[in-house]
Amino acid sequence: MTRALDILELFLDGDGTLSAPDIVRKLQLPRTTVHELVTTLAARGYIVAVQGQPGRYRLGVRPYQLGSRYAEQLDLAAEGLQVARSVAETCDETVHVAILEYTDVIYIAKVDSTHAVRMVSAAGRRLPAHCTSVGKMLLASLSEAELSARIPDDADLVAMTPNSITDPAALREALARIRERGLAVENRESNPDVSCVAAPVRDRAGKVVAALSISVPMIRWSDERRIELEQLAAKGAAELSERLGHRSVA
Incomplete structure (x- = not known):
């Protein structure tokens, strides 16, 4: 859970897109671990693949939905x-x-x-x-x-x-x-x-x-x-x- 949140927080910096190698380098995690986490986050809508940039991801709609609900409260x-x-x-x-x-x-x-x-x-x-x-x-x-x-x-x-x-x-x-x-x-x-x-x-x-x-x-x-x-x-x-x-x- 903590590692998944660490990955999501990486999207707050830079141009808002990341590749699996970027995540491995920034968080010093094993490639297999990053692959599993990225797959899970993508399946749940937290991140999505960037069109035209194979292997790169951006935030999906799910964080926006959570943020909107937080703002409403x-x-x-x-x-x-x-x-x-x-x-x-x-x-x-x-x-x-x-x-x-x-x-x-x-x-x-x-x-x-x-x-x-x-x-x-x-x-x-x-x-x-x-x-x-x-x-x-x-x-x-x-x-x-x-x-x-x-x-x-x-x-x-x-x-x-x-x-x-x-x-x-x-x-x-x-x-x-x-x-x-x-x-x-x-x-x-x-x-x-x-x-x-x-x-x-x-x-x-x-x-x-x-x-x-x-x-x-x-x-x-x-x-x-x-x-x-x-x-x-x-x-x-x-x-x-x-x-x-x-x-x-x-």
Whole structure:
């Protein structure tokens, strides 16, 4: 059983095809053992012969079926909460996971800091996306057509603080920078006493489906702390993405 799984995992690398000699070399297994395992995996639909390339195999439909069933059972909020807990334990700041609903963000998972001074919020809370780091991260993931449909050039953007972006053109400039960096920062735009960083969460198809943020009261905020938290948010978002089936390309 273990050896069969080892063979299947080899298909995660390279061009996705393997021959029996490739498997023998990579796993250091006897040729007879590899032949038996390959025959069994092919008979059960886990691997199939590559047309036009005799002796080479690729993954069959069975792993896809299993992966699809696994994806159906995933709960973004539950998985997000687990990752948020891990991130919060590392930095001891408030961590959120949020999704985009038209021009608002909805927090679907939240873990509090243990500090006496911390951000006060709740899972289920809705905020204007353009005022938050998670929201800007999610808006930045939209196509130009989608973004224009939701926030036209003449949109009236609400201000939650004096730092909130209220000009659609300025928001587009900010979103362009976020796309380049792959990270978003909020500088007291939804709360005058709090700044945040956020990173994108992707599903198995690579689509941005959520964002993970870390919120910090200004008394603990600095450029050095921001850089540290950006790295942690990116790591947490990558872990959540992996839980959702996303596989990053090195």
